[in-house]
Amino acid sequence: MLLFYEDEPGSTEITQQSFELHNFSPTPNIDPLLQYGSYAFIPYPSATAQDDAPSEDLTTSAANHASTSHLAVSSPSSWTYCGPLLQPDKASLPPSFHTWANLTLSSPSTLLTSLLPLLSWLQSFLLEAKVHNYWLTIRCTEPNHKYDTPRWHTDENFFAYDADAPDLGFAATSKERCWKLCTTLLGPGTLFLKDNETALGVIRETKKNEKDKMGSHTCTSIRCLGCSTYAETVRESLACSLQNMEIESPAAGEVAYFRIGGEEGAVHSEPRCDTDRIFINVIPGTEQGLRSLMERWGMEFPRAWCFGMPVGFVKSDEAGTFLGA
Numbered sequence: 001m002l003l004f005y006e007d008e009p010g011s012t013e014i015t016q017q018s019f020e021l022h023n024f025s026p027t028p029n030i031d032p033l034l035q036y037g038s039y040a041f042i043p044y045p046s047a048t049a050q051d052d053a054p055s056e057d058l059t060t061s062a063a064n065h066a067s068t069s070h071l072a073v074s075s076p077s078s079w080t081y082c083g084p085l086l087q088p089d090k091a092s093l094p095p096s097f098h099t100w101a102n103l104t105l106s107s108p109s110t111l112l113t114s115l116l117p118l119l120s121w122l123q124s125f126l127l128e129a130k131v132h133n134y135w136l137t138i139r140c141t142e143p144n145h146k147y148d149t150p151r152w153h154t155d156e157n158f159f160a161y162d163a164d165a166p167d168l169g170f171a172a173t174s175k176e177r178c179w180k181l182c183t184t185l186l187g188p189g190t191l192f193l194k195d196n197e198t199a200l201g202v203i204r205e206t207k208k209n210e211k212d213k214m215g216s217h218t219c220t221s222i223r224c225l226g227c228s229t230y231a232e233t234v235r236e237s238l239a240c241s242l243q244n245m246e247i248e249s250p251a252a253g254e255v256a257y258f259r260i261g262g263e264e265g266a267v268h269s270e271p272r273c274d275t276d277r278i279f280i281n282v283i284p285g286t287e288q289g290l291r292s293l294m295e296r297w298g299m300e301f302p303r304a305w306c307f308g309m310p311v312g313f314v315k316s317d318e319a320g321t322f323l324g325a
Contacts, residue, residue: 037196038196038258038259038264038265038266038267039192039196039256039257039258039259039266039268040256040257040258041248041250041251041254041255041256041257042125042254042255042256042257043251043253043254043255044117044118044121044253044254044255045117045121046114046117046253068110068111068113068114068185068186068278069186070107070110071105071106071107071110071111071185071186071276071278072105072106072107072276073104073105073106073140073141073142073186073276073277073278074103074104074105074106075103075104075140075308075309076104076140076141076142076308077100077103077104077140077306077307077308077309078137078138078139078140078306078307078308079096079097079100079101079104079137079138079304079305079306080135080136080137080138080304080305080306080307081094081097081135081136081137081302081303081304082133082134082135082136082290082293082294082301082302082303082304083133083290083301083302083303083304083322084132084133084287084302085122085123085126085127085131085132085133085134086119086123086136087119087123088116088117088119088120088123089116090112090116094304094317094321094322095315095317095321096304096305096306096314096315096316096317097304099313099314099315100306100309100314103309103313103314104140104309105140111185111278114185115138115185118183118185118255118280121255122134122181122255122282126284129284131284131285132287133284133285133286133287133290134282134283134284134285134290135282135283135285135290136280136281136282136283137280137281138278138279138280139277139278139279139280139281140276140277140278140279141187141273141276141277141279142276143273143274143275143276144273146270146273147269147270147271147272147273148272149235149236149239150191150235150238150239150242150269150270150272151235151269151270152193152199152203152235152238152239152242152267152268152269153203153267153268153269154200154203154260154261154262154265154266154267154268155180155260155261155265156260156261156262156265157178157260157261178259178260178261179257179258179259179260180257180258180260180281180282180283180284181255181256181257181258181281181282181283181284182255182256182258182279182280182281182282183250183254183255183256183279183280184250184252184277184278184279184280185278185280186275186276186277186278187271187273187275187276187277187278187279188249188271188272188273188275188277189249189250189251189252189254189256189271190249190250190256190268190269190270190271190279191247191248191249191268191269191270191271192247192248192249192256192258192266192267192268193242193245193246193247193248193267193268194245194246194247194248195245195246196266196267198245199242199245199267200262200263200264200265200267202238202241202242203238203262203267204262206234206237206238206241207234210230210233210234210237211230214226214229214230242267249271287301300318300319300320301319302317302319302322303316303317303318303319304316304317305317
């Protein structure tokens with residue numbers, strides 16, 4: 001996961017000296033939603049509204065976005081793009097997107113009808129925040145029972161790796177304030193707990209108790225049994241402890257803006273899902289940060305690729321594809 005860092009409220013610093021990672025420059029002077037708390041749901045205009053009216057209320061937005069209701073997922077998979085903000089037109093999308101969409105969805109054109117207005121809104125929103133690059137993933141899933149038990153958590157910073165931390169292997173982002181965006185074009189939206197401060201306290205206490213029970217250990221593989229057992233125990237405990245708290249979820253045609261990190265991040269979970277779902281995750285970043293991440297994995301920047309499709313069915317878009325366009 002790549003995250004992008006904000007200045008503290010009232011800060012006039014151009015760079016953040018507290019950022020401790022090497023070879024990475026956080027985007028300066030970015031916090032477009034200081035007036036909000038841990039999360040906010042922001043409506044974006046549909047294609048109809050963009051063409052016919054200067055603005056729309058939430059009811060109209062939801063109705064216009066309902067056009068994806070007959071869209072079906074034929075092959076669960078995901079498409080990911082890492083690079084400069086995508087232009088909101090069909091011809092500008094990477095070739096791999098069209099190949100992937102044709103193999104994954106019953107009607108790629110229906111997806112585009114909802115996706116392009118979202119890309120347009122993202123472009124405007126992020127440019128206003130002085131963001132020019134992002135990591136964007138479109139994940140398509142079929143009905144499943146993976147989240148019948150909620151997975152209440154906060155998202156952490158991929159760069160702040162802590163090998164001694166048993167909770168997913170990531171250190172808390174206590175010194176930086178970060179945020180990301182997500183939405184769904186089909187199916188239920190992400191769940192957020194309304195009383196976030198209380199939920200954060202419960203999570204911290206639960207993790208501490210489970211860590212004390214488990215004790216320290218050394219991970220012997222990427223799929224560490226100790227970490228897996230710890231994570232599942234925490235998940236089940238939180239599902240019980242937080243079951244009576246009020247839940248909110250973005251409506252159709254809304255983007256969820258939410259903060260990350262263990263201290264002020266939004267407590268959220270994937271929803272119970274008995275229908276097809278198209279989920280979009282957007283992680284803003286700097287070119288330098290994204291490029292460094294791709295290089296760490298032996299890949300060029302920019303790049304687009306997919307997971308879940310048979311090998312060879314969808315060719316990844318390498319940097320040369322974009323440079324030659």
